[in-house]
Amino acid sequence: MSDSQKLVELQSVQKAYREPNGDRLPILDIEHFAVEPGDQVVIRGRSGCGKTTLLHAIAGITPVDSGSISIGGVELTRLAEAGRDRFRARNVGYVFQTFNLLPAFTALENVVLGMTFTGRPKDRKRAIELLEAVGLGHRLHHKPSAMSVGEQQRTAVARALVNKPVLLLADEPTANIDPGHQQQVVDMLREVCINEKVAMLMVTHSPEVSDQFDHVVALEEINRVARAA
Amino acid sequence: MNYLTIAWRNMCDRPLASTLTGLSMALGVAAVICVMVIHRIAVEQFEQDPQGYNFIVGGTGGRMQLVLSTVYHLDKPLYPISYDYYRKFTDGEYARYTDVVVPYCLGDTFVAGDFKYRVVGTTPELFDELKYDGDTSYEFSEGRNFKRENFFEGVVGSIVAKQGGLKVGETFNPTHGLAGEGDKHREFKVVGILAPTGTTNDRAIFVNMEGFYLLDGHALSAKPPTSDDTTPSTTPDPGIPSVGYDNAGNEVEPLPESQREVTSLLVRCPSAIDSMTLNTVINKSGSATQAVAPTEVVATLLDNIIGPVQVVLLVLTALIVLVAAIGILVSIYNSMSERAHDIAVMRALGASRMAVQLIVLLEAVLLALLGGVAGWVLGHLMIGIASPFVEARTGVSLDMLAFDASELVVIPALVLLAILAGVLPAFTAYRTDVAKALSGTR
Numbered sequence: 001m002s003d004s005q006k007l008v009e010l011q012s013v014q015k016a017y018r019e020p021n022g023d024r025l026p027i028l029d030i031e032h033f034a035v036e037p038g039d040q041v042v043i044r045g046r047s048g049c050g051k052t053t054l055l056h057a058i059a060g061i062t063p064v065d066s067g068s069i070s071i072g073g074v075e076l077t078r079l080a081e082a083g084r085d086r087f088r089a090r091n092v093g094y095v096f097q098t099f100n101l102l103p104a105f106t107a108l109e110n111v112v113l114g115m116t117f118t119g120r121p122k123d124r125k126r127a128i129e130l131l132e133a134v135g136l137g138h139r140l141h142h143k144p145s146a147m148s149v150g151e152q153q154r155t156a157v158a159r160a161l162v163n164k165p166v167l168l169l170a171d172e173p174t175a176n177i178d179p180g181h182q183q184q185v186v187d188m189l190r191e192v193c194i195n196e197k198v199a200m201l202m203v204t205h206s207p208e209v210s211d212q213f214d215h216v217v218a219l220e221e222i223n224r225v226a227r228a229a
Numbered sequence: 230m231n232y233l234t235i236a237w238r239n240m241c242d243r244p245l246a247s248t249l250t251g252l253s254m255a256l257g258v259a260a261v262i263c264v265m266v267i268h269r270i271a272v273e274q275f276e277q278d279p280q281g282y283n284f285i286v287g288g289t290g291g292r293m294q295l296v297l298s299t300v301y302h303l304d305k306p307l308y309p310i311s312y313d314y315y316r317k318f319t320d321g322e323y324a325r326y327t328d329v330v331v332p333y334c335l336g337d338t339f340v341a342g343d344f345k346y347r348v349v350g351t352t353p354e355l356f357d358e359l360k361y362d363g364d365t366s367y368e369f370s371e372g373r374n375f376k377r378e379n380f381f382e383g384v385v386g387s388i389v390a391k392q393g394g395l396k397v398g399e400t401f402n403p404t405h406g407l408a409g410e411g412d413k414h415r416e417f418k419v420v421g422i423l424a425p426t427g428t429t430n431d432r433a434i435f436v437n438m439e440g441f442y443l444l445d446g447h448a449l450s451a452k453p454p455t456s457d458d459t460t461p462s463t464t465p466d467p468g469i470p471s472v473g474y475d476n477a478g479n480e481v482e483p484l485p486e487s488q489r490e491v492t493s494l495l496v497r498c499p500s501a502i503d504s505m506t507l508n509t510v511i512n513k514s515g516s517a518t519q520a521v522a523p524t525e526v527v528a529t530l531l532d533n534i535i536g537p538v539q540v541v542l543l544v545l546t547a548l549i550v551l552v553a554a555i556g557i558l559v560s561i562y563n564s565m566s567e568r569a570h571d572i573a574v575m576r577a578l579g580a581s582r583m584a585v586q587l588i589v590l591l592e593a594v595l596l597a598l599l600g601g602v603a604g605w606v607l608g609h610l611m612i613g614i615a616s617p618f619v620e621a622r623t624g625v626s627l628d629m630l631a632f633d634a635s636e637l638v639v640i641p642a643l644v645l646l647a648i649l650a651g652v653l654p655a656f657t658a659y660r661t662d663v664a665k666a667l668s669g670t671r
Contacts, residue, residue: 053664059577062663081581081582082583085576085581088579089579089580096574100667101574102571112230114578115230116230116232116235116580117575122230159578
């Protein structure tokens with residue numbers, strides 16, 4: 001596959017945080033990393049090695065210090081913050097470790113909320129279809145507090161996919177789920193991404209999860225900072 | 230789902246804090262509305278009552294006191310003027326400038342339970358010739374006007390009839406003096422009940438001046454110690470019946486003019502020029518009498534007393550609203566730390582900084598608007614609830630549904646205030662560190 005076919009491509013990306021004492025704390029130093037369209041990639045790594053920062057950088061949530069990040073040919077690192085926000089709303093789905101559903105909203109409203117910031121007309125019917133697809137057709141109007149952990153994560157997946165993104169970022173999506181339901185979530189994510197023709201980039205520290213994927217990358221392999229640590 | 234819905238749901242997610250904040254705003258706005266409505270009614274009342282004549286003539290003393298005692302049935306009457314002076318207006322040198330002159334004789338009270346009402350000795354022209362708000366004739370809901378020849382007839386204001394339980398055909402005994410603690414006079418017969426006028430005349434009793442003069446202590450035994458020094462007329466007052474009747478039909482002699490005096494006069498002139506001329510002549514005559522245009526005094530009263538009082542009250546109530554707005558600020562700002570996570574989630578879903586800022590501002594506006602509308606309704610409800618009590622005590626009718634144009638300013642002002650109150654929490658939302666907030670768990 002040529003470079004022009006890459007869905008996500010990182011070139012010479014560096015990111016460091018500033019410690020309270022003013023010292024620079026490098027987190028990411030990635031020479032090159034790419035994800036192809038429709039691919040399902042798992043990035044494995046120990047806690048604190050920069051997995052979440054990498055996802056935030058790809059999503060445009062956290063700006064990088066240098067280098068370039070492109071998604072679908074759009075160089076995010078050249079966009080202003082408002083442009084990255086709009087791009088993320090339309091093209092990137094995000095599933096969080098802690099689901100991050102808004103407690104004041106029902107399952108359906110949480111999914112519709114995902115459409116609110118795209119600037120496009122809201123498609124309530126698609127939100128319902130997605131919730132039905134993840135087995136929550138009977139829980140549309142329940143608030144997160146009335147749902148099980150598994151149901152909350154399935155709602156979060158529906159919300160991440162509602163805008164028909166090209167890329168789904170999943171940050172430890174099984175970390176807060178009991179072992180009995182972890183496999184269900186992984187299966188659901190893979191199946192939904194295939195059905196929706198969405199590439200998935202998942203980070204996890206769980207070998208049980210990463211072993212199920214063909215394309216697994218250890219963060220230490222691509223991140224010089226993690227490798228040095 | 231739009232930003233307004235998100236703001237609404239955020240507000241509903243904190244029911245106690247939102248309710249208390251909205252309630253404080255509602256109480257503040259209700260207070261503002263009450264002040265506005267009561268001020269408007271007070272102004273209308275003050276401006277409406279002294280209509281239908283050009284000026285009041287009275288003895289020496291304060292202009293305000295003359296207007297208050299004559300028009301509003303408040304305060305002590307001024308020093309009386311002589312009956313001869315009054316004759317100048319009926320058939321003397323001022324008659325050519327005078328269209329209607331109505332004498333007022335004050336000094337008695339009608340006591341009904343806890344209520345006290347002024348008894349005004351006057352002539353039937355008060356109701357036959359003058360119009361109470363400038364262009365509306367007096368009407369009687371029952372009975373008729375009193376007749377000059379029936380000395381002991383009287384008509385009662387609508388509120389007096391209601392509170393005093395007086396009906397046409399019944400009698401009442403005025404009490405000597407304005408304190409309502411003096412001896413009771415002989416009885417007068419109620420021959421008419423005035424239809425409500427919305428003026429202070431609803432709270433007074435008007436009796437035939439001829440009968441009033443014949444009550445104990447009302448006749449002068451010697452040269453009256455009046456403030457003017459008018460030469461007595463050589464001809465009798467043609468307005469005084471040569472003989473009158475009491476309520477039993479017996480003939481009664483009227484009191485001689487030399488034993489009469491009047492408290493004040495309501496004077497209507499044929500034209501504005503006549504009014505100005507006569508007013509000037511009276512005030513420059515050096516006769517120790519004065520002519521006062523009540524509208525000027527009322528304007529002074531409104532400008533110097535009512536207006537500043539309203540400003541003070543409005544400032545106080547505005548402070549209540551301001552405190553309520555600060556309450557909104559504190560309420561939302563205090564919730565920002567717990568909702569930083571939600572804001573971060575929205576930002577991660579693609580919401581711009583401006584979007585989350587707008588959502589927080591909308592929440593502040595919603596709180597202020599809902600509180601404001603509730604306060605607006607509450608204010609008018611309070612006026613409606615207070616109306617019977619206020620009407621009973623003052624005779625002023627408060628219409629719950631009477632809206633003041635200035636009330637329209639309240640809502641935009643609230644929106645502006647809410648935006649100001651929401652700026653700080655909105656800025657906090659704007660500055661939310663998404664990555665840091667997302668790393669925390671709920």
